Amino acid sequence: MTGAPGTATAAHTARTDAPSWSWWREASGSVADLGVLVPIAVALIVSNGLAPTAVLLPAGLAYLAVAALYRLPVAVQPLKAFGAVAIAVGAGADVIAAGALLMGAVFVVLGATGWLDRVARAFPQAVVRGVQLAVALTFAKIAWGLVVDPSAAFVRQPGVAVAAVLAVALAVLLLRWPVLALVVVALGLAVAVVLAAPDVAPGPSALTPAMPDAAAFASAAVLLVLPQLPLTFANSCLAPADAARQYFGDRAARVTPSRLALSLGAANLVAGGIGGMPVCHGAGGLSAHHAAGARTWRAPALIGGALVLLALVAGRGLAGVLGAFPVPVLAALLVVGAVAHARLLRDVRGWAAWSVVVVVGVLGVVVNLALGMLVGLAAHLTVRQLTGRQLAVRQLAGRQRGGRR
Numbered sequence: 001m002t003g004a005p006g007t008a009t010a011a012h013t014a015r016t017d018a019p020s021w022s023w024w025r026e027a028s029g030s031v032a033d034l035g036v037l038v039p040i041a042v043a044l045i046v047s048n049g050l051a052p053t054a055v056l057l058p059a060g061l062a063y064l065a066v067a068a069l070y071r072l073p074v075a076v077q078p079l080k081a082f083g084a085v086a087i088a089v090g091a092g093a094d095v096i097a098a099g100a101l102l103m104g105a106v107f108v109v110l111g112a113t114g115w116l117d118r119v120a121r122a123f124p125q126a127v128v129r130g131v132q133l134a135v136a137l138t139f140a141k142i143a144w145g146l147v148v149d150p151s152a153a154f155v156r157q158p159g160v161a162v163a164a165v166l167a168v169a170l171a172v173l174l175l176r177w178p179v180l181a182l183v184v185v186a187l188g189l190a191v192a193v194v195l196a197a198p199d200v201a202p203g204p205s206a207l208t209p210a211m212p213d214a215a216a217f218a219s220a221a222v223l224l225v226l227p228q229l230p231l232t233f234a235n236s237c238l239a240p241a242d243a244a245r246q247y248f249g250d251r252a253a254r255v256t257p258s259r260l261a262l263s264l265g266a267a268n269l270v271a272g273g274i275g276g277m278p279v280c281h282g283a284g285g286l287s288a289h290h291a292a293g294a295r296t297w298r299a300p301a302l303i304g305g306a307l308v309l310l311a312l313v314a315g316r317g318l319a320g321v322l323g324a325f326p327v328p329v330l331a332a333l334l335v336v337g338a339v340a341h342a343r344l345l346r347d348v349r350g351w352a353a354w355s356v357v358v359v360v361g362v363l364g365v366v367v368n369l370a371l372g373m374l375v376g377l378a379a380h381l382t383v384r385q386l387t388g389r390q391l392a393v394r395q396l397a398g399r400q401r402g403g404r405r
Contacts, residue, residue, distance in 0.1 A: 075285020130360020
């Protein structure tokens with residue numbers, strides 16, 4: 001009798017220490033989050049004048065660091081709110097660099113204090129699930145936008161090529177064969193290289209160390225950093241740690257909010273130093289990697305190595321290649337990630353929890369995630385107080401009935 005629990009524990013440990021994986025599935029999973037990375041990277045290069053090498057190099061290095069630090073397919077994504085505002089207002093490279101440096105400094109400090117781990121333990125799970133719903137809906141919204149109104153940065157999208165790649169992209173959704181993600185991305189890249197052949201040039205693009213002045217830091221703090229902080233806190237520290245535990249169990253012990261803050265903070269200090277693209281550890285990216293087959297450190301190592309290689313070997317021609325990448329492929333990857341991330345809500349039970357989840361998720365997409373979390377926290381406290389009162393009333397009524405008997 002005493003041996004059974006030990007045997008079960010040993011079997012569980014063996015499963016967590018030796019996950020099922022293959023190089024094909026890891027390679028497929030490694031490219032699954034390009035639907036988020038490529039559109040923002042292209043827009044920052046074309047609209048904001050960032051150097052292609054500076055955009056991809058920090059992301060690649062961060063993925064390599066993720067492989068070593070977490071041993072799991074933790075995602076590296078562009079800062080979405082930060083990037084959207086920077087693109088919309090036409091922020092210069094100096095302002096973007098200042099914002100990356102500020103984000104890096106803030107999250108290195110938060111991670112070093114360990115404060116985020118304490119917050120995560122006290123944070124209501126329903127609010128975390130609401131954040132994850134908001135991310136899933138955001139992925140779907142971005143995918144829809146790419147299909148119906150793609151950015152002007154995406155050029156040379158001939159109908160025949162788009163239709164052919166879209167047909168294969170749909171197969172990713174209809175056929176449950178994760179390696180298809182790798183096939184689709186490879187086809188999309190081949191189409192992009194052919195279409196952008198005149199622009200392809202070897203070697204890195206020029207890197208210029210960022211030297212933002214006080215005015216650039218002030219603009220970045222107000223326009224870029226303040227809107228991004230709540231999103232990064234929720235979606236790059238709290239939510240991915242929770243998602244990693246759901247997907248990988250004990251193997252996710254290293255993936256804590258404070259460690260995520262430290263690694264994304266360090267990555268942004270590097271990005272800011274070379275005038276590159278600020279990044280985070282978006283929870284939706286982890287779901288996308290996992291849905292397409294990634295299970296180990298090999299997936300982030302593969303995509304990280306590929307991004308570093310592209311940045312250093314082909315950086316000069318990347319603007320044309322990325323801009324010619326078939327948009328339907330990116331949209332399909334986003335939809336796969338959205339569906340996978342929405343599945344994290346499967347453990348939500350009861351009207352009280354679902355009401356909080358829906359409030360946070362909808363407000364997070366329609367308005368912003370900061371407001372969604374604040375309203376969600378208020379709703380959680382209100383619902384808990386109401387249910388507590390109802391329980392107290394029922395207990396009192398039960399005691400009164402018992403006393404009369």
